[in-house]
Amino acid sequence: MQDSKGPGPLDGIRVVEIATFIAAPGGSHLLASQGAEVIKVEDLVVGDPLRMFGSSRNGMSGWFANLNAGKRSLCMDIASESGREVMSDLLATADVFVQAYRPGVAERLGIGEADVRRRNPNIIYASISGFGRDGPYSRRPAYDAVIQAWSGIAAVQGGDGEPQFVKSFIPDKVTSLTWTQAVCAALFDRERTGRGEHVELSLLDSAVSFMWPDSMMEQVVLADDADHRPNLLADYRLLSCRDGYVAVMPLTDGHWKGVADAFDRPDLLVDPRFAEAGPRAAHFGEMIDTLGEVVADVDRDDVVDRLIAADVPVAPALRPEEIATDAQVQHSGVIREVDHPIVGPIRQHRPAALFAGGVPELRHAVERGTDTEAILTELGRTPETIAELRAAGIVKQAP
Incomplete structure (x- = not known):
């Protein structure tokens, strides 16, 4: 099974991302695979730390190369006055903005929903956080491991014994799928009504919602006279x-x-x-x-x-080293070998959904700041202004 090449159903949609690691970047990668233009905005110091996690070559991990394929990269100090002006101009051109700050941070940077919507009233604004906009945990930091523990995933995985992590970033990836589906629904609604939407979700809500119907089945029916049975998954094993x-x-x-x-x-x-x-x-x-x-x-x-x-x-029960050579996996082309210009030969996944109209051929994940000057030029900055921004340490162009 080979996917045909085409523009993708989200062709013409511009997505701006300010986020690191998995929950937001994994979702914007999925949107890119369906034709959206994705601009990843990174800071001047580190950028997305995912570049450094796992097997890597020439400063880029295979993990980053997979989850950030199809994106352009703008490297800029968004806290500076000039950086804020650039962000405002950039978000005025966007259809979707996704940010994964803790509640209140985007507002302090001048890119909260109200700030962005003043210039772009029809934008789809997506906010992703660990625990939600408000509530007793809202200001706490959260990563996948924290949410696996808090959502009950670790307890379910451990059964009657000690809690255990699922050795996959389930809350992060479920959040990716959830926010992208919600954003696509919001884009569809905008086509009918012309109205922009604010999509909000937390890693905790995404994980609990994902786990509840089956993993928590014994917690659902509350009546005393119901036919209560143990969780079927308690005996689920290889x-x-x-x-x-x-x-x-x-x-x-x-x-x-x-x-x-x-x-x-x-x-x-x-x-x-x-x-x-x-x-x-x-x-x-x-x-x-x-x-x-x-x-x-x-x-x-x-x-x-x-x-x-x-x-x-x-x-x-295939081992990881057996997956890429499995007959059905090879036939479907869901894993393919490509020559990445930075990392070298890598195995890269394609998103599972195929479209009769085709899907785009994604560009490789790039170095931080590869597209800075091109994006600034598109936003109307002159070469002289771009040079001044670089000299002032406000933007960075990859070599």
């Missing part, structure tokens, strides 16, 4: 084979018969705990334990082959 692990999920009667046939276990079909879907749900943990016994002495790939032949939902 099964150990002779040389690896598999995920098996035989939810229907046909699936269960497939398991019995694949391993020549007719006794599974007459066991009253498992013979029908209702009892299997009631004895879910025992079903998983029994499946574990069935596959314990069988090679991983043999288990997978047998159950695929029986049309039972199954997967090998």
Whole structure:
């Protein structure tokens, strides 16, 4: 499956981003992959620290190279008077502005919603914070680990034992998906009404909302006479084979018969705990334990082959080094090898959604300040003014 090239459905939309790490930049990268022009504004001292985290080459991490592909970079002191003037002019041209400051900071810098909307009344203004605009935690700093703990993710992952982190930045990435979906809804509403919108969300709200329907299922139904059952996910686990692990999920009667046939276990079909879907749900943990016994002495790939032949939902638990070479992953092109001009050869993901009208070919993630002079020129600054701004240490152009 190869994605066709085209302008993307957000062609013509300009997004300005002031944020670091994942929650906001990951979302603006997604918008860029759908055709939006994204301008990343970074400070003069460090910029986005994500450049320095994880495997890197020539001062840029692979992590940054993936999450910031498709963006232009403006490096500027936005706290200076001249920097504020440039920001005001830039935001006057934007369709979307996303900032991830703690509440109150954007206002102190003169780029709060009211400030921006005075010059651009129809802008979609997105505010992302750790805990929200107000409330007892609103001024606290927050990163993904803090929200994994506060939202219950770590407790759910640990089950009855010690809380554990999910080894993926789930709150950050869920927030990315949530704010971009909300911004697209706001852009659609603006097409109909001409009205700009303020999209506000926190990492905590995004994580709790994401987790609530399934991970917190035992906390939902409050009536005393309800049929209260343990959380189904408490017994959710991978099964150990002779040389690896598999995920098996035989939810229907046909699936269960497939398991019995694949391993020549007719006794599974007459066991009253498992013979029908209702009892299997009631004895879910025992079903998983029994499946574990069935596959314990069988090679991983043999288990997978047998159950695929029986049309039972199954997967090998692939290691990270196995993902890029998996047959379906290679066929879909979701991971591809590209030659990055700074990092060198890298594996890069493409966003999962494809469009019949095509998606843009994203430019590589760039050095901080690569597009500073070009953007200033577009905003009407003369070469002499740009030179003065550089000399004063207000803007920086990458070499």
